[in-house]
Amino acid sequence: MTNYDLIIKNGQIVTADAVVQGDVAIKDGKIKEVSVGKPIEGSAAKEINAEGHHILPGLIDTHVHFNEPGRTEWEGLETGSRSLAAGGATTFFDMPLNSTPPTINKENLEIKSSLAAEKSIVNPRFWGGLVPENIDDLRGLHENGVIGFKAFMSPSGIDDFNNVDDESIYKGMKEIASLGSLLAVHAESTVMCDQLAKEKISQGKVSARDFVESRPIISEVEAVRRILSYAEVTGCKLHVVHASSRRVVQLINEAKESGLDVTVETCPHYLSLTVKDLEEKGVLAKCAPPLRDEDEVENLWAAVANGEIDVIGSDHSPAPASMKEGKGNIFEGWGGISGAQSNLNILLTEGHFKRKIPLEKIVELTSTNPAKVFRLENKGTIAPDYDADLTIVNLNESFELKAEDLFYRHKHSPYVGMTFQGKVKTTIVGGKVVFENGEIMGK
Numbered sequence: 001m002t003n004y005d006l007i008i009k010n011g012q013i014v015t016a017d018a019v020v021q022g023d024v025a026i027k028d029g030k031i032k033e034v035s036v037g038k039p040i041e042g043s044a045a046k047e048i049n050a051e052g053h054h055i056l057p058g059l060i061d062t063h064v065h066f067n068e069p070g071r072t073e074w075e076g077l078e079t080g081s082r083s084l085a086a087g088g089a090t091t092f093f094d095m096p097l098n099s100t101p102p103t104i105n106k107e108n109l110e111i112k113s114s115l116a117a118e119k120s121i122v123n124p125r126f127w128g129g130l131v132p133e134n135i136d137d138l139r140g141l142h143e144n145g146v147i148g149f150k151a152f153m154s155p156s157g158i159d160d161f162n163n164v165d166d167e168s169i170y171k172g173m174k175e176i177a178s179l180g181s182l183l184a185v186h187a188e189s190t191v192m193c194d195q196l197a198k199e200k201i202s203q204g205k206v207s208a209r210d211f212v213e214s215r216p217i218i219s220e221v222e223a224v225r226r227i228l229s230y231a232e233v234t235g236c237k238l239h240v241v242h243a244s245s246r247r248v249v250q251l252i253n254e255a256k257e258s259g260l261d262v263t264v265e266t267c268p269h270y271l272s273l274t275v276k277d278l279e280e281k282g283v284l285a286k287c288a289p290p291l292r293d294e295d296e297v298e299n300l301w302a303a304v305a306n307g308e309i310d311v312i313g314s315d316h317s318p319a320p321a322s323m324k325e326g327k328g329n330i331f332e333g334w335g336g337i338s339g340a341q342s343n344l345n346i347l348l349t350e351g352h353f354k355r356k357i358p359l360e361k362i363v364e365l366t367s368t369n370p371a372k373v374f375r376l377e378n379k380g381t382i383a384p385d386y387d388a389d390l391t392i393v394n395l396n397e398s399f400e401l402k403a404e405d406l407f408y409r410h411k412h413s414p415y416v417g418m419t420f421q422g423k424v425k426t427t428i429v430g431g432k433v434v435f436e437n438g439e440i441m442g443k
């Protein structure tokens with residue numbers, strides 16, 4: 001008689017607290033038993049021998065733009081979710097913009113969530129948008145299960161998703177606070193970015209360095225200071241996405257210490273790429289806030305090691321290759337990095353192997369904390385009664401990322417050509433293997 005659906009044997013089980021050798025038994029989509037030191041008794045319909053491999057809770061990618069419905073020629077829920085599975089992620093939070101219609105009311109949310117139920121091979125969750133026009137729609141979005149709300153303090157680059165002014169920040173945050181939800185912000189100063197860009201462009205200064213200088217760290221600092229003030233006055237829980245420097249992170253940590261309910265995300269690209277990559281790769285490595293210099297990368301890793309960062313999300317914001325080409329005028333071309341498949345690879349290679357960041361820390365930032373901060377029940381660790389969302393990784397295997405290995409709709413990424421240490425072998429969502437040895441097994 002079989003008492004489990006799946007037993008994973010003899011792996012190094014990684015949680016935010018420890019790495020221990022053991023077995024994991026799964027039934028009905030849940031982890032039923034974790035056994036350390038002695039084998040799990042009983043049998044299963046399927047067994048995976050994880051000897052020499054590490055078993056991690058599946059990554060929860062807090063920040064992706066999958067662009068469905070309406071802009072599926074850029075990505076889509078099927079290709080996006082396959083890329084995540086290949087990269088060891090089992091849950092994503094899709095941003096409200098770049099899909100058309102944007103997720104700014106419950107009707108639009110319903111369109112997106114039914115498409116995801118049909119097409120995604122990992123667990124989908126959604127951000128609602130806060131735009132100046134939709135304060136009255138926030139309740140409906142909240143009641144229909146959004147993770148929280150996302151607003152842009154500077155232009156989003158998308159016509160149907162307006163950035164918020166201070167008045168709509170105030171009104172929106174008051175409403176979000178009363179709902180008991182939270183606001184995520186893209187924090188850059190509109191005035192600084194606009195003025196600096198105008199000056200640069202009018203002088204014909206359009207290089208990678210010029211683009212970076214047009215979106216300086218102080219512009220993030222200004223916007224973060226302002227949004228922290230509104231968090232204080234409204235009592236709204238705040239989450240600052242894609243912080244590009246430790247200065248921004250420290251500002252948020254000071255606010256945390258003073259009692260504000262605020263968290264911060266950074267992304268793998270700020271931990272692995274620099275202005276030099278933007279110079280070499282051109283628009284392919286363009287994003288906002290922009291890549292910074294080498295010392296900022298090291299400072300951000302110090303912040304990771306020091307527990308100053310809450311979560312790491314990819315900010316996967318893909319576009320067709322034609323919009324990511326060119327090295328001449330960096331101001332032209334789509335801002336957004338295609339990176340969702342490489343999150344774990346970057347954190348393992350650049351973090352664990354190069355800078356001695358413990359595996360426990362990587363799990364904490366990519367899975368345990370996202371589950372905690374965004375209140376996902378039964379996710380984010382490996383323990384009985386938790387969802388069987390797992391990824392099995394061979395840390396002894398290294399590989400060079402090739403464009404054809406990418407599951408994105410458009411097979412380009414600034415990470416192509418890099419050599420990574422640690423390869424995702426198997427990804428399991430709700431007890432089902434969705435990715436194994438380079439192939440998608442799901443629907």
Ligand SMILES: NC(=O)NC(NC(N)=O)C(=O)[O-]
Pocket residue numbers: 065097098156157158186242286287288289315317335336337
């Ligand atoms: N419209 C976008 O996808 N924007 C994104 N673009 C980046 N990060 O360059 C973002 O999150 O700001």
Ligand SMILES: [Zn+2]
Pocket residue numbers: 186241242288
């Ligand atoms: Zn953003």
Ligand SMILES: [Zn+2]
Pocket residue numbers: 063065095315316317
């Ligand atoms: Zn984004």
